[in-house]
Amino acid sequence: MKIDITEFLEADYNEAILLWKQIEEVGLDDADSFENTCSFLKRNQGMSFVARHEGKMIGAVLCGHDGRRGYLHHLAVLPEYRGNGIGSNLVEKSLSALSQAGIMKCNIFLFASNVKGKAFWEKTGWFGYNNLELMYRRIKHKNDID
Numbered sequence: 363m364k365i366d367i368t369e370f371l372e373a374d375y376n377e378a379i380l381l382w383k384q385i386e387e388v389g390l391d392d393a394d395s396f397e398n399t400c401s402f403l404k405r406n407q408g409m410s411f412v413a414r415h416e417g418k419m420i421g422a423v424l425c426g427h428d429g430r431r432g433y434l435h436h437l438a439v440l441p442e443y444r445g446n447g448i449g450s451n452l453v454e455k456s457l458s459a460l461s462q463a464g465i466m467k468c469n470i471f472l473f474a475s476n477v478k479g480k481a482f483w484e485k486t487g488w489f490g491y492n493n494l495e496l497m498y499r500r501i502k503h504k505n506d507i508d
């Protein structure tokens with residue numbers, strides 16, 4: 363099976379959203395708007411990738427860094443294409459781009475319920491944090507309606 367892996371470009375956005383919507387382990391929110399995704403891609407050029415088979419998008423990953431650490435988001439491969447090294451290939455391409463940018467550690471966010479996803483990460487050399495919790499706070503925007 364010939365799989366093409368190419369840089370995730372603005373033009374890939376619509377197909378990627380359709381792909382991610384089919385994957386229950388991927389959570390989409392306002393951060394995934396076209397504008398935000400384009401901004402992310404622009405700030406992190408050459409780090410995010412899509413996989414295609416005969417032109418059809420079958421996998422994708424977003425990757426970026428903040429100057430200190432790298433982050434992967436929304437890694438997904440369509441179920442019928444899994445187990446062929448596509449997921450790990452996408453990840454390795456992103457890690458290689460981070461390495462070239464001098465970033466020495468990458469983090470991922472994983473739903474606690476995603477047991478299979480966790481097995482993939484552990485199999486491919488990733489470690490969980492023992493004493494770390496993720497927290498967030500929403501930030502008001504000038505256009506928000508109270």
Ligand SMILES: CC(C)(COP(=O)(O)OP(=O)(O)OC[C@H]1O[C@@H](n2cnc3c(N)ncnc32)[C@H](O)[C@@H]1OP(=O)(O)O)[C@@H](O)C(=O)NCCC(=O)NCCS
Pocket residue numbers: 385387388436437438439440443444445446447448449450451470471472473476478479481482485486
């Ligand atoms: C996680 C995911 C991207 C893996 O994609 P994939 O293309 O099947 O992964 P690969 O074929 O590259 O697998 C790499 C290795 O991990 C192993 N692996 C993959 N999924 C696994 C699982 N569920 N349990 C255990 N090992 C797994 C593979 O066997 C392979 O090992 P090998 O090299 O010894 O054969 C895919 O299962 C997926 O899209 N899952 C739903 C979305 C998701 O959970 N994403 C992560 C959210 S952070």
